[in-house]
Amino acid sequence: MILDSILMVDPLEGEFTGSLEIEDGKISRISKRERSWSFIVIPGFFDPHVHGSFGADTMDLSKKSLEKMEEFFYAQGVTSFLPTTVSCSLEDMLKALDVVEEYMNGRDVTSVLGVHLEGPYISPEKVGAQNPEYVREPSEKEINAISENDVLRLITMAPEIEGFSEYSKTLMNKGVVISMGHSNAKFEHVKKAYDMGVKRITHFPNALRPLHHREIGITGAGLYFDDIVLELICDGVHLSPQMVKLVYKTKGADRIILITDAISAAGLKDGVYELGGLRVFVENGVARLSNGSLAGSTLTFINAVRNFRKFTGASLKELTRVSSYNAISNLSIENLGRIKEGYIADLVVLDRDLNLIATVKRGEVVYGKIS
Amino acid sequence: MILDSILMVDPLEGEFTGSLEIEDGKISRISKRERSWSFIVIPGFFDPHVHGSFGADTMDLSKKSLEKMEEFFYAQGVTSFLPTTVSCSLEDMLKALDVVEEYMNGRDVTSVLGVHLEGPYISPEKVGAQNPEYVREPSEKEINAISENDVLRLITMAPEIEGFSEYSKTLMNKGVVISMGHSNAKFEHVKKAYDMGVKRITHFPNALRPLHHREIGITGAGLYFDDIVLELICDGVHLSPQMVKLVYKTKGADRIILITDAISAAGLKDGVYELGGLRVFVENGVARLSNGSLAGSTLTFINAVRNFRKFTGASLKELTRVSSYNAISNLSIENLGRIKEGYIADLVVLDRDLNLIATVKRGEVVYGKIS
Numbered sequence: 001m002i003l004d005s006i007l008m009v010d011p012l013e014g015e016f017t018g019s020l021e022i023e024d025g026k027i028s029r030i031s032k033r034e035r036s037w038s039f040i041v042i043p044g045f046f047d048p049h050v051h052g053s054f055g056a057d058t059m060d061l062s063k064k065s066l067e068k069m070e071e072f073f074y075a076q077g078v079t080s081f082l083p084t085t086v087s088c089s090l091e092d093m094l095k096a097l098d099v100v101e102e103y104m105n106g107r108d109v110t111s112v113l114g115v116h117l118e119g120p121y122i123s124p125e126k127v128g129a130q131n132p133e134y135v136r137e138p139s140e141k142e143i144n145a146i147s148e149n150d151v152l153r154l155i156t157m158a159p160e161i162e163g164f165s166e167y168s169k170t171l172m173n174k175g176v177v178i179s180m181g182h183s184n185a186k187f188e189h190v191k192k193a194y195d196m197g198v199k200r201i202t203h204f205p206n207a208l209r210p211l212h213h214r215e216i217g218i219t220g221a222g223l224y225f226d227d228i229v230l231e232l233i234c235d236g237v238h239l240s241p242q243m244v245k246l247v248y249k250t251k252g253a254d255r256i257i258l259i260t261d262a263i264s265a266a267g268l269k270d271g272v273y274e275l276g277g278l279r280v281f282v283e284n285g286v287a288r289l290s291n292g293s294l295a296g297s298t299l300t301f302i303n304a305v306r307n308f309r310k311f312t313g314a315s316l317k318e319l320t321r322v323s324s325y326n327a328i329s330n331l332s333i334e335n336l337g338r339i340k341e342g343y344i345a346d347l348v349v350l351d352r353d354l355n356l357i358a359t360v361k362r363g364e365v366v367y368g369k370i371s
Numbered sequence: 372m373i374l375d376s377i378l379m380v381d382p383l384e385g386e387f388t389g390s391l392e393i394e395d396g397k398i399s400r401i402s403k404r405e406r407s408w409s410f411i412v413i414p415g416f417f418d419p420h421v422h423g424s425f426g427a428d429t430m431d432l433s434k435k436s437l438e439k440m441e442e443f444f445y446a447q448g449v450t451s452f453l454p455t456t457v458s459c460s461l462e463d464m465l466k467a468l469d470v471v472e473e474y475m476n477g478r479d480v481t482s483v484l485g486v487h488l489e490g491p492y493i494s495p496e497k498v499g500a501q502n503p504e505y506v507r508e509p510s511e512k513e514i515n516a517i518s519e520n521d522v523l524r525l526i527t528m529a530p531e532i533e534g535f536s537e538y539s540k541t542l543m544n545k546g547v548v549i550s551m552g553h554s555n556a557k558f559e560h561v562k563k564a565y566d567m568g569v570k571r572i573t574h575f576p577n578a579l580r581p582l583h584h585r586e587i588g589i590t591g592a593g594l595y596f597d598d599i600v601l602e603l604i605c606d607g608v609h610l611s612p613q614m615v616k617l618v619y620k621t622k623g624a625d626r627i628i629l630i631t632d633a634i635s636a637a638g639l640k641d642g643v644y645e646l647g648g649l650r651v652f653v654e655n656g657v658a659r660l661s662n663g664s665l666a667g668s669t670l671t672f673i674n675a676v677r678n679f680r681k682f683t684g685a686s687l688k689e690l691t692r693v694s695s696y697n698a699i700s701n702l703s704i705e706n707l708g709r710i711k712e713g714y715i716a717d718l719v720v721l722d723r724d725l726n727l728i729a730t731v732k733r734g735e736v737v738y739g740k741i742s
Contacts, residue, residue: 187613205584213576213590213614224617242558243584246595250621 001363003349003370007037009316010339011325022345025109025362030341039357040316043337044079044346045301046324048154049116049203049231049259051084051275053266058083058115059276061095063103070111072267074359074367076301079346080113080324080336082153084261086276087119087127087134090142097149104151109362113333114153117146118202121167122182123158128207129287129295130182131276143167147174153331156202158183159193159218168198177331179231183218184209190221194228200330203261204230204247206238206294223250229330231259232322234307235299237286241311248311253318257327258304263287263296302356309354372734374720374741378408380687381710382696393716396480396733401712410728411687414708415450415717416672417695419525420487420574420602420630422455422646424637429454429486430647432466434474441482443638445730445738447672450717451484451695451707453524455632457647458490458498458505461513468520475522480733484704485524488517489573492538493553494529499578500658500666501553502647514538518545524702527573529554530564530589539569548702550602554589555580561592565599571701574632575601575618577609577665594621600701602630603693605678606670608657612682619682624689628698629675634658634667673727680725 004019008030017037021029051058054072056065066083073081085096100115119130121138138161146152147170155171156179157164168178180193181202186209201208201222209217222230230251234244238261248256260266265273265282273280273287280287280295287295305323308314314322320337328337336344347360349370358368375390379401388408392400422429425443427436437454444452456467471486490501492509509532517523518541526542527550528535539549551564552573557580572579572593580588593601601622605615609632619627631637636644636653644651644658651658651666658666676694679685685693691708699708707715718731720741729739 187611210584211582213581213610214608216611216613216617219584220613220617224613224620237585239584240558240587242587242591242595246587246591249595 001370003039003041005035005037006039006041008339009040009042009320011043011317011320011337013339014317020339022360022363025345027339027341027343027345030339040350040352040354041339042316042320042348042350043324043339044348044359044361045077045305046080046327046337047073047078047260047301048082048257048327048331049084049118050081050262051086051296052264053262055264055268057264057275058085058096059088059092061092061099063099063106066100066103066112073111073301074361077305077348077356077359078111078301079348079359079361080111080328082114082116083112084116084118087122087130088276089134090145093117093146094149097146097151101149101151109364111361113331114151116154116156117152118156119182121157121161121164123160123184125184126158126182126207126209128182129275129278129280129289129293131278133277137162138167139163143170147171147176152176154179156181158185159198160185160189164193165196168193168196172197180218182207185218185221187216187221187224190218194221194225199225199228201228201230203233203238203259206233223247226251227255229255229257229326231257232308233261233297233299234258234304234311235297236307236311238294238297244308244311248314253314253321254326256322257330258301258308258322260299260301260304261296262299266298266300302354306354372741374410374412376406376408377410377412379710380411380413380691382414382688382691382708385688391710393731393734396716398710398712398714398716401710411721411723411725412710413687413691413719413721414695414710415719415730415732416448416676417451417698417708418444418449418631418672419453419628419698419702420455420489421452421633422457422667423635424633426635426639428635428646429456429467430459430463432463432470434470434477437471437474437483444482444672445732448676448719448727448730449482449672450719450730450732451482451699453485453487454483455487455489458493458501459647460505461516464488464517465520468517468522472520472522480735482732484702485522487525487527488523489527490553492528492532492535494532494555496555497529497553497578497580499553500646500649500651500660500664502649504648508533509538510534514541518542518547523547525550527552529556530569531556531560535564536567539564539567543568551589553578556589556592558587558589558592558595561589565592565596570596570599572599572601574604574609574630577604594618597622598626600626600628600697602628603679604632604668604670605629605675605682606668607678607682609665609668615679615682619685624685624692625697627693628701629672629679629693631670631672631675632667633670637669637671673725677725
């Protein structure tokens with residue numbers, strides 16, 4: 001397949017025009033030429049924090065649900081994602097890991113790159129929309145059990161909980177990335193984790209101890225340390241547009257990872273849904289528990305990207321950083337996320353207004369049409 | 372007078388070595404030469420927000436008190452300051468302005484450059500240590516009365532109060548600088564004031580609506596808008612060292628104005644003092660009302676500068692920005708705040724560890740000794 005007369009945007013090299021050739025699922029040749037262009041081609045989106053969509057949920061513990069999610073996400077430009085759990089029993093965590101492993105093993109090509117466990121080792125004071133019934137401290141037994149399966153890529157834990165230092169080391173030694181989240185941590189807790197190499201925060205600054213000028217806490221620490229990367233839910237609800245811009249201004253596009261945190265209600269009508277055993281009420285697309293807590297989102301990834309552009313005025317190059325490259329680098333995934341010869345041909349085709357025209361997965365058009 | 376073998380630091384040109392000559396109270400000649408140096412010479416400090424010290428208070432409404440403050444401040448390197456009122460009756464505000472005017476007229480040389488009115492047109496929800504009894508909305512009568520006197524240079528008002536737009540215009544037309552403070556303002560309130568040209572915030576982020584990620588408020592707005600300048604109390608108590616660094620990182624040294632916000636207890640022992648008719652308890656140098664609210668500080672300016680350096684790692688050039696130049700520029704004062712020929716010879720002499728060696732006011736040594 002050849003894409004011609006396009007504007008390509010690479011997260012490191014920026015914008016260039018010309019043509020791009022795909023062979024065997026990879027970018028085989030890029031010809032840079034000064035010329036007019038009709039479409040923008042950027043790396044496919046990566047959503048490392050997404051619970052579900054279109055009625056399907058990671059916690060369904062079913063391959064069918066993963067398949068539905070994958071299909072739905074193609075329509076948003078997402079070519080990689082981590083199905084994300086919520087706080088649950090050890091049994092269900094292990095099942096979720098097994099189901100994802102089977103699903104991945106059963107397919108030559110898949111967007112599923114592993115699992116993100118959100119909880120249960122989080123702060124009881126910052127549960128957000130997690131079910132408090134399952135929130136607990138980690139134990140050697142549980143940590144050993146969950147880290148046996150290689151598909152575990154990312155885990156959200158609160159750095160102030162008992163055992164964090166010990167168990168995060170165990171997990172990091174197995175290649176699992178730790179993200180601090182659902183946390184009431186003070187600055188000193190975060191600094192300790194940071195010094196150990198923990199440099200990521202989950203859906204900043206939702207479900208985090210807020211910034212106070214005499215104890216800047218985990219929210220302040222996320223802004224303070226240059227090289228902590230922050231997940232952001234850019235639906236305009238979880239954070240105001242001004243907050244998104246302030247984070248962008250303080251951290252720069254290189255330290256932001258867009259996520260949807262979408263739940264099974266995404267893509268469906270307003271109504272009553274379920275998340276981790278809790279009832280979720282979706283009104284005007286905003287998902288809340290009965291107590292008013294935000295409960296994930298119904299955001300689509302393409303809209304997250306468009307919102308980020310609108311809120312911050314970020315360049316196209318910066319959009320490729322926040323929509324895939326930063327997440328990919330953070331998880332040390334190779335040969336993905338660049339417009340470069342030899343890289344996997346996971347691509348998104350956009351028009352000038354950033355409308356999604358087509359999604360390409362391993363060289364195949366899986367959504368839309370390339371004329 | 373000639374100062375030789377010194378390191379000079381100018382807020383615009385940075386560091387250079389050589390000698391500096393003073394004549395008729397002005398810097399008459401600077402000779403730049405590569406050579407070793409024993410002392411650092413920088414512009415004298417400017418404290419635009421200080422209530423009192425050593426038992427004296429602006430609200431004593433006495434020239435004697437102003438004189439005491441001036442003397443005490445020389446010992447801290449302060450060569451310019453604005454005596455600062457607290458919320459009080461119109462009568463007392465006018466008296467304060469008159470006393471300062473008389474004081475200034477009665478001296479050939481003085482550090483007093485005008486008055487800072489802190490309140491009374493502030494938010495009843497964010498009084499801090501202001502006496503709520505006097506907090507009120509502005510009126511045409513009051514605004515006309517206070518702006519008749521030219522010594523009014525700076526006023527702290529909450530941008531969300533009734534009449535702010537109208538009266539801040541009146542004041543700005545007379546050359547008064549408006550600083551937003553003691554405020555519960557939402558982002559939109561600040562944006563409106565900002566669009567009118569109000570670009571300063573009083574003792575950020577003390578007595579301000581805190582940052583929330585869905586309504587970033589005046590605290591968020593202070594970080595959001597690049598060209599809003601922020602007063603900071605760098606005593607390590609009003610803001611944690613990490614918060615100071617976060618503000619420095621987000622705003623840069625060009626947008627920070629160090630203040631002491633010191634009260635009459637500064638320089639005295641722990642004990643019970645008074646501020647605007649309220650009792651203040653000073654314990655270990657920290658001043659609080661009986662309800663625990665911080666009530667100004669007992670900070671000295673030289674310590675504010677040293678703390679800022681310690682908390683942020685700022686360069687000497689940046690220190691001259693935050694300790695005088697930014698405040699001087701913000702108030703549009705000319706011929707002051709630079710190490711440059713023709714500028715007023717208000718200087719501070721420091722050793723390598725930033726210990727205060729001497730203070731020079733209009734070419735005269737008013738504190739310490741120059742060998």
